[in-house]
Amino acid sequence: MSFISDIYAYLFYFATLVLLGGLALKILQYARTPAPLKIPTTPAPTTKTGVALRMTREVVLFESLFRGNKWTWIFSWMFHFGLLLVTLRHLRYFIDPVPVPIQMIQPFGIYGGMAMVVGLAGLWARRFFVDRVRYISSRSDHLILALLVAIGASGLMMRFVLHTDIIRVKEFFAGLYNLQVVTLPADPVLLLHLLLVALLMIIFPYSKLLHAPGLFFSPTRNQVDNPRERRHIAPWAKRLEQE
C-alpha cells in the first residue's frame, strides 16, 4: 500500500499548496483592487462596528439570503452549518492532543454530516425543479454539488457502514507534518473520500467557491455609510486631480 500512500501524501501536499497559495493570491488581488466609490447597499451602518455586525449577520445567519429566498436559505444554511460541525469534528484527526471542545462536538459532527447532505440535496433539487435556477445552472454547478454530496456520503459511509482504521488515518496525517509517509488503510471508501476532499481543495481558488473570501470584500456589504463626512478616494482617482 505504500505506493498509494505516497501518491496521497503528494496529493495532499499539492492540494494544500494550491488551496492556501491560490486563496492567498486571490485575497491579495481583492485587497489590492481599489473600491473607488462608496456603494454600500443602504440602509447601511454608519460606523465600523455596525459594519462588523452586518458582516457577522451575513456570515453566520445569511441575512440577505433569508430575505431573498427561504428555501435556498434553509438548505444552504443546513449545508454550511453542517459543514462547520463536520470540519470541527474532523479536527481530532489532525490535532494531538484533542482539545476538550472538539471532543465534546463529536456526536454533533455526525448530525452535521447528515444535515450537510440533506441541505445539498435540497439545493441540487432546486437546480432541477425551479425553472429559473435550472436556466442559470452550468455543468460546473452540478459537478460541485455532486462532489460535495460524494464527500458527505462517503464520510457517512465510514461512520455507519464500512468503518476504517481511524488511528492509522490520524498517523498518516501526523506523518505529513513531519514529511514522513505513514501507510494509509487501503479502504476504498476512505481513499475515495480523501481523493474528493483533495479535489475540492484544488478547485477552491479557481471556482465559485471564491464566494467565501468574496463576501468579506464585497463593497456593498463591507463599506461604512459615511461619504458626506469623509472623502473616499482611490489612488487612481486621486491622480486625476493632479492632472
Next chain:
Amino acid sequence: MAKANFEVPALKEYAEIPEINPGVMAHSKPYKSKPEFQEALGFPGELVEDWQKQAINKMGDLLGRYRSLRVYLDSCVKCGACTDKCHYYLGTHDPKNMPVGRQDLLRKVYRRYFTLAGRLFPDLVGATDLTEEVLGDWYNYFHQCSQCRRCSVFCPYGIDTAEISMAAREIMDHIGIGQKYCNEIIGKVYKIGNNLGLPGPALADTLEGLEEDVFDETGVEVKYPVDQEGADILLVTPSADFFAEPHVDGLIGYGKVFHEAGVSWTLSSYASEAANFGMFIGSYDNMRRVALRIREAAIKLGVKRIVFGECGHAWRVAYSFLNTLAGPWDFLDPRYPVPQHICEFTYDLIQQGKLKIDKSQNDDMVLTYHDSCNVARASRMGDKPGGQFDIPRAIIRRVCNNFYDMDEETIRDRTFCCGGGGGLLTDDLMEVRVKGAQPRVEALNHVIQEKGVTHMAAICAICKSQFTKVLPYYGMDMDQIVSVHQLVSNALVLTGQESDDSDDAPSGEPENAAA
C-alpha cells in the same frame, strides 16, 4: 389612452413569479449614439476595428480599478436568490433580465479571458468567447437594467448588477457603441449646463413666470433666483423641475420652503442640472466632469451650502459620490452636511416648528409614497440609517391627512423601480419601461383598491416622468403621480399669505392640476 404595439401586462391581485420565456426581449434595444455624441464624451465615434481586443483590454482595466467588479464576477454561486427580484424580469419574463442572467452575459466572457477554469474548460463553467452575438446581447440587455440595485439587497454576497451594467456600458462606449439617450444628454450638460439643453435666458424666464404665478396665488413675493452671487444656498435640481408637471410644482414648493426659512438661495445657470448621467454609463471620468461643474458654480457664486432637489440618481451621486468626485468642500459652512437633500432641509424646519401648515389643502388626495430606488438603496437622509425612508414619509404625514403605505414587500429597501431609471427614460425603450413598471403599478393598484389611494408621491424626476408616461398604459391617469414638495407647497401657509380658505378658493388656480 396610450397605444402600445406590445402586450401590456395584466395587473394581478397577488404578485406572481413568472415562468421564464427565453429571448422574449431580445429585440429591445435603444438607439445607438452618433459619432458626434460619442466624441464629445471622449469615446470613439463608431465600432473600432479591433473591438474584441479592445473590449477585453478595457475589461481588464476595469477589473484592476473596481473591486466590486472583480469580486462580483468571481463570487456568484448561482443560488437563484436574485432570479425573481428584478422588475424587468417580473414584467418581461426574459431570463436574461434576471440579475444573474444579466450578469452572466459579462461573466461568461470574464471567465473565458480572465480565469483558469474558463481558459481550460470553457464549456464546463459556462465561459464563451466575446462574439458579435454576445456583444449584441450586451447592448440589448445591459440597456434593460435601471441600475436600481434591488438584486443587491437579496444577494448573499451583495452582488450589485448596477456595477456590472455600468462596467458593460463603459466597455461598450470604449469600443464605440454608446447609447444615444445618455450620451447626447451628457453632451448637453457640457455645452449648456443641463440635461434638457435649456439655456440660461430661458431658465430665467421660467423662474420669473413662477414668481408671478406664486404671487398671483398667494399674494406673497416668493423669489426664484438664478445666478445670484453671495446667496447662502446653491440649489441644484433636475432640469425637469424647470419644465414639466408635476416636477415644477415641486420646485415651487422648494422656493416656498426657502422663503419661509428666511434664507437666501440661488440656482446656477452653469450647473443647472442635478442628475449625473455619467453614472448611468459607468464612466468615472464623465461623472467627475459633470460633478465638477457644481463645484465651480458653488465657488463662483460664493455660496455656503448646497441643497439638492428631488431626484433619485442625482441624490445618489450627490450623497455618495460628490465628496469623492468634486471635494473637498471645506470652503462651505461646516455646520451643514454637503450636500443636503431638500427633504432634510424641509424636515428640519418642520421639526423646529418653523412652518405653518394647513393639512386640509391636500384633502382632495389620498396618498401613497414611492421610494425611489437610488434614494432607497444607495443613499441616506439625516444622520440615521434608514432616514431616506422615514424623512420623506414624515414630511408627507405632516402635510397630508390621508397617507397609506404600499405593501411592505414593495417599499423601503425592497422598493420596486419605476422602470425608467438608469438611462432607460427614452421612447425607444417604451416596451421595457412599461413592462418593468408592472410590479410597482401592481402594488399601487393594490392600495388604490384597498385604501382608496388616489395619488402617489415621489422624490425623483425620473420616477415622476416615467409614471406620467406609463400609468396610462395601465388605465391610470398621468396626474396621479405628484412631487413631495408639491404637497408641501399646497399645505404651506406663507407668512403674510391672504387666507384663501373661504372666499378665494373656488376662483384660485387649482394647485393640483397637472398636464
